[in-house]
Amino acid sequence: MKLEIKNLKKTYKDKTAVDGVNLEITPGVWGLLGANGAGKTTLMRMVAGILTPTEGEILYDGIPIKEMGEAYRDIFGYLPQTFGFYPEFRVRDYLEYMAALKGLTRKDTARKIEELMEKLTLKEVRNKQIRKLSGGMQRRVGIAQALLNNPEILILDEPTSGLDPGERIRFRNLLSEFAKDRIVVISTHIVPDVEYIATCNILMKDGAIIDIGTTEELVKMVKGKVWEVSLTQEKLGPYEARLKIINVRNEDTGNVRMRYLSDIPVLPGSQSVPPRLEDLYLWLFSGKEEA
C-alpha cells in the first residue's frame, strides 16, 4: 500500500499554492505541519482527488488516482477543514446519508454507525440535530463519517480543532489503532496531536515540503536552540516582543519560567533543554525575528 505524489503543483492566477511536492506515503500516521497558507489544504484536496493538479500526478499502488476514479474514492475517508451539514440532519441522519454516498448497504450502515458512535461517544446525541451540538461534538461527527467505509487512506484536515483535551487523547488513541495497516494523514496546527502518534512528519512552507522525518529526526534542527530561564515578571516585558517565546509559566517563587528559541542564550542563567516538535514548529513558522 503506497501513495506516491510526483511533482505535484497547483497554481492559481495570482499564486502557487503547492509547488513541486514529491512524497511517498506508506501505512502509518503522517503529520502534515505548516502555517496558514502553507498549502496543506490544497495538497490534501488533491490527494483526496477533488482538486485538479496543475502539474504532476498522484498514484496509489502505481495506478494514477485519476484513472481509478470511484475505486479510489471507495477506499478513501476525508474530513475537510470546513465541515458542513444540512440543517435538518440529526447525527444519525447525517451518518446514514454519508453511508449511502459511500455506497454502504443498509446492514453495513447500521452496524458501522453503532460501532463508530460507541468509539466516538456519540450515542447520547444520536437523535440531536447537528447544528445544536458543540463544535467539538460536530467535529466528532465529521470524524465518524470519514471512518464509515473503513478506508485504507484517511485524510483529516484539522480533525481535533474544538475537541477538549480528553477527546483529543481518545481521538489520538483511536487513530493509532486505526493506522496499523492504513495510511492516515493529519493536517494540524495542534502539534502535540501528531507529536506522539505520527510515524513521520511532513513540514510544509510556501507550497513546498521543507523536511520530512520522524519527530526525533526533525527536532534535531532546533537542538541547542531551546532555552529555559527563570526571571521576574517585570523583566519579561521587554523580551516578549524580541524573542520567539514558546511558553511562560508561573513558578511557586513568584517568578516566571520562560521557554524560548534562540541560536544563543540571550538571558543569563538560560539552560538548554531538549527540543520538542512544537519548538521546531515555532522556529520554522512563527513570524518573529530571531534573537
Add this chain to the structure above:
Amino acid sequence: MNMNKKLKQELSHYGRGEWSQDSLQKTCAAARAAYGEQDRKERIGFWKFVIRQIRFAGGSLWILQAAVLIVTCLTLDIHLHAGASGYGPLGFVLSLASVATAMTGIPYLCRSVRHGMYETETASRVSFAGLLLARLLITGIGNLIMLAAFFALASLKMPLSINAIGYMLLPFSVIWLGIMVLMRLACDQLLPALCAAYSIIIMAALFALYQIVPQVFGQSSVLIWNIVCIVIIAGLAWQIRTMAKKPAYMDGVSM
C-alpha cells in the same frame, strides 16, 4: 484513459505468443488466493442509492412541488375561467406554469454548496456527479407529474393536441439547461440566486413575447416550439452526461 479501457487494451495483447500451462495454473491459484484474502466490500448500485436519497430530501421537495402545483392550477383555472381561451392564451399560461415547475428544483439541486456539504460529498464514492443525477431524477419525477397535471387541466378547458406539450417542455428544458450550465460554471454560494434570476429572466421574456408577438403562442407556431425543444433537450442531455462523467473536482467551486 480510464482504468477499464486500459485494462481491456492490455488484456487484448496479453497471451499472444507462447505461454506455459504450468505458469497459467500458478497464476490462477495466486489470483484466487489474493481474491480470497481481500476484504470484499458489498456496495449498493446507483438505483438503490437514488431510492435512499428520497428519504433525505425527496419528501420536502415533493411537498414544495405539490404546493406549487396547487397554487399554479388554481391560478390557471382562474385565468381560464376569466375567458382566456384559444391556443395563444393557453400556450402562454402553460409556458409560465412550466417555468414555475422547473424552479421548484432550484433549492434542492443547489443545497450542497449552500450548506458546505459539497466537499465531503465530492470526496465520497458516489461523488457529487452521482448525487446530482439522483437529485435530478427525484426532482424530475415531481416535475413530470406537475407538467402532466397542468396539461390535463388545460385540456379540460380546450381540446389540445399532444403537440401543445411543446409550450411546456421548451421553457422547462431551457430553465434546466441554464441551471446545469450555471452549476458547471458558477458552483458557489450565489448559485441559487443565479438560477432564480435566470428563471425570472426567462419568465419575463415569455411575458414580453406574449405582449409583442402573441402569434408565437399560436397553433401555427407549435411545430417550431417542438423542434427547438428537441434541440434544447439534446443539449440538456449532453450537459447532464458531461456532469455525470466529470471527475469529482472542486475547481471553480468557491466555498
